[in-house]
Amino acid sequence: MKRISRAGRRIGDVAVNDATDPQRPPTPAATPGYTSPLLALPGAIPNPEESPDHGVAWHYGDPLTEQRPARDGLAVIDRSHRGVITITGPDRLTWLHSLASQDFTSLADGETTESLLLDVNGRIEHHFIATDLDGTLWLDTERERTAELLGHLTKMVFWSKVEVREADMGVLTLLGPEVTSIDAIPAPDRAAALPGGGIARPLPWPVAGQRWDLIVPRESLRTWWSTLTAAGARPAGTWTFEALRVPAMRPRVGIDTDERTIPHEARWIGSTAEHGAVHLFKGCYRGQETVSRVHNLGRPPRHLVLLHLDGSADERPATGDPVLADGRTVGRIGTVVDHHEDGVLALALLKRSVPVDATLHAGKDTIAASVDPDSFPSYDAVQAGRAAVDRLRGR
CATH class of the missing domain: 2.40.30.110 (Aminomethyltransferase beta-barrel domains)
Incomplete structure (x- = not known):
């Protein structure tokens, strides 16, 4: 296989719709009604219409057998229906830090994290995966929530030096212990730019060191799919991804959560280093009071x-x-x-x-x-707030 250069053009050159004017309604997300060009490949079986993954391949004829390469070898999964948003500008990290549940001020170049947006009562509204690389913050989220997330972020720009845009990009996920055999995969623990636009980034679950997401232009999906399968990746559908995600205890907003779910219930508490989506020792953000109260005094x-x-x-x-x-x-x-x-x-x-x-x-x-x-979670540990109250009461 021809080795792919890690240089490529800058990620910010990707042509996307400008949605930075807070007075201008955001461009509707391109993902609703989306049908992946990879569904035309031989053997691809689409997800049912009622599925949140409708528009990409569910499997390729033998869904249980397809799960084995993701565990023992290498599988590639089309997840190009996910919505992708880019945030650029010098204030991008401090600005998102003030809105979201994760600590973005300490996010290093090439590092990936997860984060939530909460309502005023601390209930989960959005979940996204974020990677900062070369001056661009890449976010991807559930298809059905992309337009709402884009609209909310756009309205919150105000005077901050940031630009929020939707990118016509798709996600391809590589899973398995042989993932590092793919030449497009760069250093083991940091994201890198891809030629032709987009990024490759590692994620720690379902198995650390065995998952990379490639965010690439949707017009290049066929080319990338051919490159990856020629290098030995076996095609697999979203059934395989879900079969690994569920035992890894990684929830999806709107599927494994409902309108009442708070972060502690969904097991999303933790810093970037802890593979969580809610940092417990960062500054104020909407819904923080509920997070703090449950963590220090109560139980979910x-x-x-x-x-x-x-x-x-x-x-x-x-x-x-x-x-x-x-x-x-x-x-x-x-x-x-x-x-x-x-x-x-x-x-x-x-x-x-x-x-x-x-x-x-x-x-x-x-x-x-x-x-x-x-x-099953353990509740044996005494919370810091509860211990302080007990000390004040002489217990």
């Missing part, structure tokens, strides 16, 4: 857990279906996926009062379910 009313479902059932629960214990609703089903080794898995938000060994049923067809004990 629910928590994200991994469920094992009865695979012999003819049906599968759907996102949003109830989780039942003794006939009463105690939780909510998120992503449901068939794993090639572990059977049917699901992420679920459960009430904190539900014990780890509870007998559960999921969905309208009351499919038997059990909590994976390794996914």
